[in-house]
Amino acid sequence: MPTYQTPGVYVEEIESGSKPIEAGATNIVGFLGIAEKGPVNEAILVTNWTQYSKIFGGMHTGGWLGHGVYQFFQNGGTKCYINNLAASEVKKEEKKADAKADGKDAKAEGKDAKADGKEAEKKPVEIKNPDNIAKLIIGSDDGAGKKTGLCLFDTVADIAIVSAPGVTDPAAQDAILSHCEKNRFRFAVLDSPETLEKGIDTMPKPRDSIMGAYYFPWVSMYDTVQDQNVFAPPSGGVCGIYSRVDGTRGVHKAPANEIFRTALGLKYNLTDAEQELLNPKGINCIRDFPGRGIRVWGARTVSSNPEWRYINVRRLFCMVEQSLQNGTNWVVFEPNTRDLWKKITRNITSFLLNIWRSGALFGDTPEEAFYVRCDDELNPPESIDAGYVVIELGLAPAKPAEFVVFRVSQKTLGEE
DSSP, rough: OOOOOOOSOOOOOOOOSSSHHHHHHOOOOEEEEOOSSSSSOEEEEESHHHHHHHHHHHHHBBBHHHHHHHHHHHOOOOOOOEEEOOOOHHHHHHHHHHHHHHHHHHHHHHHHHHHTTTTTOOOOOOOOTTTTHHHHHOOOOOTOOOTTTHHHTOOOTTTOOOTTTTTHHHHHHHHHHHHHHHHHOOOEEOOOSOOOOOOOGGGGOOOOHHHHEESOEEEEEEEEETEEEEESHHHHHHHHHHHHHHHHTTTOSSSSEEOTTOOOEEEOOOOOOHHHHHGGGGGEEEETTTTTTEEOOOOOOOOGGGGBBBBHHHHHHHHHHHHHHTTTTTTTSSSSHHHHHHEEEEHHHHHHHHHHHHTOOOOOHHHEEEEEESSSTTTTHHHHHOOOOOOOOEBBBOOOOOOOOOOOOOOOTTTT
């Protein structure tokens, strides 16, 4: 308390002791890939498709990034960071080569059309990422201002989801999963290969990880540049569905049983029997249901750990942990007393109450849904002397109703 020497009235401001913890954004995506033009190895924030088109161009044959970002915004995405991995010189050469090839094809098609007296049919185009995409995604860290690939995303704290549309290389997917595990609060959305060389039971999947999800098959979408339908990787649209569900329901709602906008068809139409082989492996299927449209029909991570089987559970904990870390920085260097422990407990309890009221936690009462402890047992004198204050909390997440079972039996007359 200040010391006053002159008689009079003094007004003081004091802190209330309540420091609210706010939930962080969970729907900001970091995309990696090859764009048609624009800045290279810079994390550029984009909020709509028009803005992306002006900065990076649109869809093109040199990579799947444009298709993925288009799907993202069409499916409800709002914000994403773009890391264009292409070298500008290479892109110019590819563009010139494509232009020459298109010119030759146009002339040839024109001759055929005149000869036949009919319009030449459009030939299917080949769209693919470059062969060295894995190396570009892994990138390098040569110091401030010289980060490339995934290393660049280490400097952008807002990113919650990471995706590289159309990248199915095992080394690249392993690097993306490792990046999310290292950053702790990020989740990877990965694509399956476009075509299956053998049976569906031999389909490859990424390595075991609690920080990623894997989607199959590719979807048919309209390519505005080629003016025809193409089969495209689904990860961009899935990221948009994550964003849409987070905004309308919350991160605790599984991003499944949701319409896949922009999808006009599927590379493979799966049956229940085929999905029975894939679902236990953590391969999330996209299915076409008559009268209900094309929907994401899976909500599992690629982890074998049953505690982290579901995407929404993992992402809920990511959000809570990040919010706690960001919202309790005020505690550092405060006097480590029981009064501080009470303040911490009160603030965290208030935050988790809001989480429970949103329907994210299982339990009819707050006591069933979560607990927060910060007491003498967790903070003995030797721990306090070492500068630690330890808080323990437990959450009961609401898990998705993946299997809905109706038990039907006959009821005899007179039976109650």
